[in-house]
Amino acid sequence: MGAIESxxxxxxxxxxxxxxxxxxxxxxxxxxxxxxxxxTTLANTTPTWLLDVPTGITCFPISSSxxxxxxVAGGAITVIMETxxxxxxxxxGTALTVLNARTxxxxxxxxxxxxxxxxxxxxxxITATNAYGNQIWSVIVGQDISPAEGVPNELVWTPPAGAxxxxxxxAAWLIYTNAxxxxxxxxxxxxxxxxxxxxx
Numbered sequence: 001m002g003a004i005e006s007x008x009x010x011x012x013x014x015x016x017x018x019x020x021x022x023x024x025x026x027x028x029x030x031x032x033x034x035x036x037x038x039x040t041t042l043a044n045t046t047p048t049w050l051l052d053v054p055t056g057i058t059c060f061p062i063s064s065s066x067x068x069x070x071x072v073a074g075g076a077i078t079v080i081m082e083t084x085x086x087x088x089x090x091x092x093g094t095a096l097t098v099l100n101a102r103t104x105x106x107x108x109x110x111x112x113x114x115x116x117x118x119x120x121x122x123x124x125x126i127t128a129t130n131a132y133g134n135q136i137w138s139v140i141v142g143q144d145i146s147p148a149e150g151v152p153n154e155l156v157w158t159p160p161a162g163a164x165x166x167x168x169x170x171a172a173w174l175i176y177t178n179a180x181x182x183x184x185x186x187x188x189x190x191x192x193x194x195x196x197x198x199x200x
Contacts, residue, residue, distance in 0.1 A: 022105030056111025084133025093119030
């Protein structure tokens with residue numbers, strides 16, 4: 001039994017244990033006010049965000065938080081989340097800034113000198129391989145941001161309790177967002193766990 005499997009079998013809160021071990025990471029833009037833009041049409045080759053997991057590394061997404069910001073989208077917003085057991089990253093995008101959730105912890109693990117990386121459409125479009133994995137979550141929301149106090153403007157995804165998506169590299173986590181005529185603009189943050197596959 002590997003170290004990660006042991007944690008999930010024995011710990012009441014496996015993510016807390018992994019965080020204490022320095023295996024959990026926050027990913028976001030390089031500045032707090034940096035936004036990214038979704039698309040006006042849905043295509044499997046143009047995700048808004050893409051996590052690229054190399055061979056020898058395993059990741060699992062812990063959370064995704066999206067908030068519409070800036071220019072309001074031109075229509076209802078579709079958000080689709082997908083995982084795949086293949087390397088889907090081709091080119092483009094802006095690599096997100098990574099900080100260990102244990103602030104004195106180390107960098108993302110690497111295998112053969114390659115670490116996982118997450119990309120966003122901050123300055124350039126991401127090009128993904130023309131393929132399909134598995135849709136694991138989707139939502140359609142109205143584009144209007146209500147001025148009413150207390151109305152949430154946040155789309156939060158977390159995996160079902162006890163059932164994370166183990167992305168054993170090569171693998172990918174892709175999030176697509178689109179709206180007609182004007183793509184949605186987002187503030188965003190993500191949290192993942194990452195470790196060597198040999199620890200699984």
